Amino acid sequence: MRNMVLGVLLVIVIVLGISGIGTYNWVNSNLRKEAWLTTGSDTPGTSWLILGSDERDGTTGADDTPGERTDTILILTKPKHGSCSLISVPRDSLVQVGDQMLKINAVMQVFGKKELVTQVESITGQHIDHVAKLTFGGLTKVVDALGGIELCYDQDVDDEKSELHWKSGCHVVDGRTALAFSRMRYSDPRSDFGRSDRQRQVIGAIAQKATSKSSLLNIGKLKKVGEAALGSLTVDDKSTPWTMLQMLLAFRDASGSNGITGSLYWTDPGYYVDGVGSSVLLDNQKNLELFKQLHDGDHAPGQVGSTSEQQ
Numbered sequence: 649m650r651n652m653v654l655g656v657l658l659v660i661v662i663v664l665g666i667s668g669i670g671t672y673n674w675v676n677s678n679l680r681k682e683a684w685l686t687t688g689s690d691t692p693g694t695s696w697l698i699l700g701s702d703e704r705d706g707t708t709g710a711d712d713t714p715g716e717r718t719d720t721i722l723i724l725t726k727p728k729h730g731s732c733s734l735i736s737v738p739r740d741s742l743v744q745v746g747d748q749m750l751k752i753n754a755v756m757q758v759f760g761k762k763e764l765v766t767q768v769e770s771i772t773g774q775h776i777d778h779v780a781k782l783t784f785g786g787l788t789k790v791v792d793a794l795g796g797i798e799l800c801y802d803q804d805v806d807d808e809k810s811e812l813h814w815k816s817g818c819h820v821v822d823g824r825t826a827l828a829f830s831r832m833r834y835s836d837p838r839s840d841f842g843r844s845d846r847q848r849q850v851i852g853a854i855a856q857k858a859t860s861k862s863s864l865l866n867i868g869k870l871k872k873v874g875e876a877a878l879g880s881l882t883v884d885d886k887s888t889p890w891t892m893l894q895m896l897l898a899f900r901d902a903s904g905s906n907g908i909t910g911s912l913y914w915t916d917p918g919y920y921v922d923g924v925g926s927s928v929l930l931d932n933q934k935n936l937e938l939f940k941q942l943h944d945g946d947h948a949p950g951q952v953g954s955t956s957e958q959q
Contacts, residue, residue: 682761689775692944697722697724697768697779699721701781701783732898739752773940780884783880798818799846812829826850855899855903910956
């Protein structure tokens with residue numbers, strides 16, 4: 649699942665900070681809204697579908713592919729009571745639309761926005777209340793507007809595909825490096841799953857810095873962050889600055905010590921389908937059970953999903 653994760657969270661951070669300043673009308677008038685949501689029945693709690701899109705914006709580096717794919721897919725859940733959760737959906741998850749099998753990251757491009765939401769609702773058994781999609785370029789602009797963020801990775805990396813050049817340890821990085829950090833997978837022994845973890849780290853670092861005292865008291869910085877995010881953000885037609893603020897806070901809580909993070913459950917991460925290629929075959933029953941607990945607020949904090957089982 650690509651750096652979409654990063655982009656999406658960046659947007660959240662920005663809108664959050666701005667709405668906290670009291671510029672509700674300015675933020676609302678600059679939100680680009682589209683018809684994403686289905687007419688499914690409401691379910692307990694609130695869910696956001698957070699997407700990172702590889703729409704061509706001049707920031708994709710050497711790892712360039714045609715079209716637009718939602719290579720970063722996150723499901724953020726805030727129950728009425730209990731821990732918030734942030735769950736990654738592998739971009740190669742195998743889904744079926746009608747009689748066609750395909751990977752979930754291609755659903756929006758082939759079948760449209762609402763079908764992607766429908767597929768996520770089918771996987772989780774829960775209604776999606778809001779959607780936020782950000783392009784890769786938004787990530788670099790938001791991080792730079794925040795003055796950089798601190799990221800940690802315990803390996804040296806010299807990856808030409810993502811353009812990440814990293815010395816083992818923790819470093820304060822600019823937007824371009826944060827984007828490369830979230831995109832790198834070919835030099836990661838855990839491939840997409842390792843990238844997913846790093847994307848969540850980037851998102852958490854952005855949310856943490858955007859809600860820090862030094863940022864919230866700096867109106868000039870918050871405005872720059874907001875402008876950077878809003879320029880690359882698309883949301884559902886029911887989203888408001890208030891729901892965006894709620895999303896950022898839920899994201900922060902999910903990434904904290906009392907939150908729940910991880911991935912979907914799967915039965916085979918290398919399931920081959922003719923015409924589709926190597927895909928991730930999901931464990932439908934375990935995922936339905938997981939999201940029922942997450943929405944009801946019954947799940948304990950910690951790591952969940954097949955990635956946590958492999959660690």
